[in-house]
Amino acid sequence: MAVLQSKQDALQARLSGLQFAPGGWLGAARSEALRRVTAMGLPGKRDEYWRYSDPTGLNATDATPVDLFDPLDEPAPFSGVDRLKIVFVDGVFDASQSDALALEGVQIEHLAEAGRADIHWASALYGVLETRGQSPVQRPLAALNSAFAAQGVLIRVTATPSKPISLIYQHKTATSDAMLHHCVKVESGAEVTILENGAAAARLSHVMEVDVADGARFHHIRAQGRAHLRQAITHLFARIGRNAAFKSFTLTANGHLTRNEAVLELLGADSVAHVAGAALGDGDFHHDDTVFITHAAERCESRQVFKKVLKNGAVGVFQGKILVKQGAQKTDGYQISQALMLDDDSQFLAKPELEIYADDVKCSHGSTSGAIDETALFYLRSRGVPLRAAQSLLVLAFLAEAIAEIEDEEISDDIRQRLQSWLARHEH
Amino acid sequence: MLEINNLHVKLEEEDKVILRGVNLSIGAGEVHAIMGPNGSGKSTLSYVLSGRDGYEVTEGSATLDGEELLEMEPEARAAAGLFLAFQYPVEIPGVGNMTFLRTAVNAQRKTRGEPEISAGDFLKLVREKAKTLKIDADMLKRPVNVGFSGGEKKRNEILQMAMLEPKMCILDETDSGLDVDAMKLVSEGVNALRGAGRSFLVITHYQRLLDHIKPDFVHIMAAGRIIKTGGPELALEVENNGYADLLAEGV
Ligand SMILES: Nc1ncnc2c1ncn2[C@@H]1O[C@H](COP(=O)(O)OP(=O)(O)OP(=O)(O)O)[C@@H](O)[C@H]1O
Numbered sequence A: 001m002a003v004l005q006s007k008q009d010a011l012q013a014r015l016s017g018l019q020f021a022p023g024g025w026l027g028a029a030r031s032e033a034l035r036r037v038t039a040m041g042l043p044g045k046r047d048e049y050w051r052y053s054d055p056t057g058l059n060a061t062d063a064t065p066v067d068l069f070d071p072l073d074e075p076a077p078f079s080g081v082d083r084l085k086i087v088f089v090d091g092v093f094d095a096s097q098s099d100a101l102a103l104e105g106v107q108i109e110h111l112a113e114a115g116r117a118d119i120h121w122a123s124a125l126y127g128v129l130e131t132r133g134q135s136p137v138q139r140p141l142a143a144l145n146s147a148f149a150a151q152g153v154l155i156r157v158t159a160t161p162s163k164p165i166s167l168i169y170q171h172k173t174a175t176s177d178a179m180l181h182h183c184v185k186v187e188s189g190a191e192v193t194i195l196e197n198g199a200a201a202a203r204l205s206h207v208m209e210v211d212v213a214d215g216a217r218f219h220h221i222r223a224q225g226r227a228h229l230r231q232a233i234t235h236l237f238a239r240i241g242r243n244a245a246f247k248s249f250t251l252t253a254n255g256h257l258t259r260n261e262a263v264l265e266l267l268g269a270d271s272v273a274h275v276a277g278a279a280l281g282d283g284d285f286h287h288d289d290t291v292f293i294t295h296a297a298e299r300c301e302s303r304q305v306f307k308k309v310l311k312n313g314a315v316g317v318f319q320g321k322i323l324v325k326q327g328a329q330k331t332d333g334y335q336i337s338q339a340l341m342l343d344d345d346s347q348f349l350a351k352p353e354l355e356i357y358a359d360d361v362k363c364s365h366g367s368t369s370g371a372i373d374e375t376a377l378f379y380l381r382s383r384g385v386p387l388r389a390a391q392s393l394l395v396l397a398f399l400a401e402a403i404a405e406i407e408d409e410e411i412s413d414d415i416r417q418r419l420q421s422w423l424a425r426h427e428h
Numbered sequence B: 001m002l003e004i005n006n007l008h009v010k011l012e013e014e015d016k017v018i019l020r021g022v023n024l025s026i027g028a029g030e031v032h033a034i035m036g037p038n039g040s041g042k043s044t045l046s047y048v049l050s051g052r053d054g055y056e057v058t059e060g061s062a063t064l065d066g067e068e069l070l071e072m073e074p075e076a077r078a079a080a081g082l083f084l085a086f087q088y089p090v091e092i093p094g095v096g097n098m099t100f101l102r103t104a105v106n107a108q109r110k111t112r113g114e115p116e117i118s119a120g121d122f123l124k125l126v127r128e129k130a131k132t133l134k135i136d137a138d139m140l141k142r143p144v145n146v147g148f149s150g151g152e153k154k155r156n157e158i159l160q161m162a163m164l165e166p167k168m169c170i171l172d173e174t175d176s177g178l179d180v181d182a183m184k185l186v187s188e189g190v191n192a193l194r195g196a197g198r199s200f201l202v203i204t205h206y207q208r209l210l211d212h213i214k215p216d217f218v219h220i221m222a223a224g225r226i227i228k229t230g231g232p233e234l235a236l237e238v239e240n241n242g243y244a245d246l247l248a249e250g251v
């Protein structure tokens, strides 16, 4: 099928602003990615997969400048957590703010340096999971990232490190345009927690490919940056082995456009894949969670828990699919997407999908949107809880199921703190 | 304590008048009961006093210890010492009962300029009060009223009352849905709070509750008005003869 001219034109314009870096195994992977994206063109507004979100700002040659966010006296996310810090400023690694990349049980390398070698473990991952994720739906912006991302880390986890690895994305230049691509390989029996936070740039393209081997566990907690006009497209690709666990949670507060895609494949029996998100939007905010989970093995459990709090015209989108392949018996798939509308101006668009080719499975999905429960609000106030506090309590209660997906208590407390301070800043 | 004067209330959204000149005076330490046919306006009176939206006061006043209640936000009324045990307690998914109780206790303390209760003291207090009401630890941990049986919800209301120690307690059909033993528990809970100048307004359909919680006065409400006031014997009369005669008299 011929690719639409408009998509090709968009791609050509975008490519004109990018620099291709050849050489090493990475150069080869990049060329292939370039071929993939060239065959697809960039996403268009008429694509079924982009029906609810407009990719124009993500396709544009240059990023729209964005004012830096002032956190006031609020500490950065995860400040209190003992962690290994890896800092990127406007998408570029900053050694001066980062810890030494040394942690027992883990090898951490820079993409650019490691990519110059002829052979590397990451060549079996980089662009590979992204390629698997291109069918049945195309994700051209992920291929574009694989072709051009110059920054990122390759993390190989061989044992269980004593602390989380924290990727910190600072936004310091109004016009910055960042592309980050990370690979994480969690080897058999190992367990790791990856934290991510910050706006990164005026515009961010982010890909993380994760290989969770048999018996391994991967935890991911992300707090996306709060600059009001920033734009971000992120892709999380994961391949999950037997008896393994993949758990990812994202907090998104503010942001002009955020599209978080997660493409997870359960390939070994008895594993779990959980992906959750809490999004808070006030005003010019468009937030899209697009998830595709494939059950290709028996007795796996997947959960998608997405909650959005919207006001002043904010838009929330959820597209979530569970695909249960033939033979994936005893699959337990759960999906919920809900929006809490704090006024009448906001919008929630949800497209939950199930596609099942096995007969002995349990899958459920639900999607709702509604206002704050006035009766509950009055009940709280009648007990002496002031209006604002009562509202916050009910908003947090609404988000509780998503936050409960974070296993670590210190981290979930941190996230809850952030939610509270957002609510305090965005009181009616 | 509570003075209600010629209170007229209509629905905000419709031209429906519900209360048509309620007069009621409750002194410190007194227990008053209100009985009356379904739909006569008993719950409406309790909601209007506690500040629920949706009603419009067209005439009259209500004061608590001289303070005009009807001008205050619901939370301010609570902090001033008013408490309503709901006829239909509300379920709040996602908010733990314990968190709810502690938030309420501390919010009221804060409004009154008192220090917060420490986590340890709070826990001790809740456990002790919960035990007397036979509310188990599991019910304290669960989300507020979610999945509670009818009787459990009512006991939970009394637990909140015991924790908040209000001075003016309105109980709206707290006895309905309670089994005989639970009724005794709840009554004991209420009686334990009597004294210290604390007043009660008990809304009920059944004289049985009033055997346990002895009222000083019984009022009959009909069509948005108090049509008769008497002693405990009035409740017996209702129990035996229904409202027909009283209504005929009241016209
Ligand atoms: N929000 C409302 N919308 C419509 N009608 C209402 C509303 N609130 C109260 N009413 C009406 O006002 C009248 C009084 O209701 P209320 O609940 O106060 O009665 P009650 O005396 O408590 O009755 P019951 O003994 O059945 O509990 C009823 O006719 C009721 O339908």
Ligand SMILES: [Mg+2]
Binding pocket: B042, B043, B044, B087, B172, B173
């Ligand atoms: Mg009633």
